[in-house]
Amino acid sequence: MIKELNTERMYLRRMEVSHSPSLFKIWSDPDVTKFMNISSFTQEVQAKEMIELFEGLAQTNEAIRFSMIERKSNEIIGTCGFNFIDFENAKAEIGYDLAKAYWGMGYAPEGISALFTYAFETLKLNRIEAKVEPANVNSIRVLQKLNFTFEGTFRQYEISKGNFIDINMYSLLSTD
Numbered sequence: 034m035i036k037e038l039n040t041e042r043m044y045l046r047r048m049e050v051s052h053s054p055s056l057f058k059i060w061s062d063p064d065v066t067k068f069m070n071i072s073s074f075t076q077e078v079q080a081k082e083m084i085e086l087f088e089g090l091a092q093t094n095e096a097i098r099f100s101m102i103e104r105k106s107n108e109i110i111g112t113c114g115f116n117f118i119d120f121e122n123a124k125a126e127i128g129y130d131l132a133k134a135y136w137g138m139g140y141a142p143e144g145i146s147a148l149f150t151y152a153f154e155t156l157k158l159n160r161i162e163a164k165v166e167p168a169n170v171n172s173i174r175v176l177q178k179l180n181f182t183f184e185g186t187f188r189q190y191e192i193s194k195g196n197f198i199d200i201n202m203y204s205l206l207s208t209d
Contacts, residue, residue, distance in 0.1 A: 049088070056112065111129065111130050114129075125161055148161070163203040
């Protein structure tokens with residue numbers, strides 16, 4: 034699997050343990066984690082453990098997560114990647130998060146575009162999926178901007194923070 038993708042304003046580098054101080058700051062913000070399947074982190078070791086989990090999944094080609102690094106400041110501003118890769122069925126599920134200071138500036142769509150270009154052109158996948166809570170309007174706007182198709186709502190699909198939640202499914206096909 035690739036170690037880095039590049040966009041106009043960012044480097045997308047595979048997450049590594051040295052990124053944990055920066056990612057802890059992002060993942061400890063309740064506004065950032067509100068729609069993530071984690072609670073806000075309270076200790077930096079939690080960020081290290083999350084990175085190590087993704088490192089293990091990347092070794093078996095099951096997932097890959099990148100730190101989004103702004104070129105100008107060389108600052109980690111979020112993460113994006115494939116939460117799950119299913120090569121047998123030529124599909125992957127994406128995930129992304131962004132530090133609040135960078136919301137609304139186009140960084141999420143820019144990072145996701147690099148992901149699906151890599152998925153379709155290099156990994157030869159057919160389908161990219163995004164699962165989003167219906168109340169996460171900012172994430173829905175990002176997917177709409179990128180021409181993802183809304184496929185429907187899965188009722189009480191997952192447990193998040195102790196509660197059953199509905200999930201909207203969005204997809205983008207290589208032929209879209």
